[in-house]
Amino acid sequence: MNYISILPDSLTGRHLEPEVHIVDRYMQLVKGCLTMTNLMLEGGKEIDLLAFNPLIGEKYHIEVRVATGKGFRLRIIDTQTSKGIKHKRGLNTLNAIKFTHSVVTAKIQQIFGTSEYKKVLVVWDVENNEVIEQAKAVYDIEVWKISDVLSEMMRKIGTKSYRDDALRIVQLISKMKA
Numbered sequence: 001m002n003y004i005s006i007l008p009d010s011l012t013g014r015h016l017e018p019e020v021h022i023v024d025r026y027m028q029l030v031k032g033c034l035t036m037t038n039l040m041l042e043g044g045k046e047i048d049l050l051a052f053n054p055l056i057g058e059k060y061h062i063e064v065r066v067a068t069g070k071g072f073r074l075r076i077i078d079t080q081t082s083k084g085i086k087h088k089r090g091l092n093t094l095n096a097i098k099f100t101h102s103v104v105t106a107k108i109q110q111i112f113g114t115s116e117y118k119k120v121l122v123v124w125d126v127e128n129n130e131v132i133e134q135a136k137a138v139y140d141i142e143v144w145k146i147s148d149v150l151s152e153m154m155r156k157i158g159t160k161s162y163r164d165d166a167l168r169i170v171q172l173i174s175k176m177k178a
Contacts, residue, residue, distance in 0.1 A: 019066040019146060020048050021166040023122050026153045027051040027060065029167075036111070045103045050111060059117035061108055063098045065089070066124045066146050074143065075127040076134050091131065094121060095139045122146055 016024065016037055027033040033051035040046055049062040065074070067089075078090025086093050098104065099119050109115055119141045126132055126143060135141040153167075154174040162168050 017064070018166060020064045022153070022170065023062060023064050023149060024049055025164065025167055026149050027062070030152055030156045033060070039107065041103050041107050043103050045101060047104060047107065050108065059112050060120055061099065061117055062120040062122060063094070064122045065094065066122065068124050073125045073127045074123045074131055076131055091135050091139055091141065095141065099141060118142060120144055122149060
């Protein structure tokens with residue numbers, strides 16, 4: 001077993017992308033989960049976040065694809081550049097590279113001991129609401145918007161003092177809105 005993969009990122013020198021850090025803390029504080037982040041796999045694959053709620057037994061594989069530009073809204077079918085390179089913003093592509101790739105599913109099976117878990121994709125925005133419906137119906141992926149994650153987390157953390165950078169920033173921003 002590779003023990004480095006189960007150590008917190010702060011101990012291994014790896015740093016979380018801010019949006020992954022926020023979702024990680026959301027899963028811990030709001031959903032009551034134990035989490036593992038940035039699992040590096042063979043072939044350059046990576047799992048953003050695995051979460052487990054020991055009280056109710058729910059397991060999650062979460063990928064975070066947050067881009068704020070209007071051109072990067074999640075869509076059902078990916079588009080390509082004029083040279084045929086995929087933009088990696090379509091559910092068909094993201095499902096194949098992030099959720100159903102054999103290296104990814106084998107690692108999750110090894111960690112969770114089962115292939116029964118929720119697949120979640122966190123995004124900034126979607127092309128239209130049909131994308132959210134199709135994600136669940138066709139790919140069994142729940143699509144969460146980061147704005148909803150932030151709103152729910154702000155309600156949960158309230159005014160309690162946190163030394164965690166991401167939580168403190170969310171807390172400060174929530175006070176600006178008040």
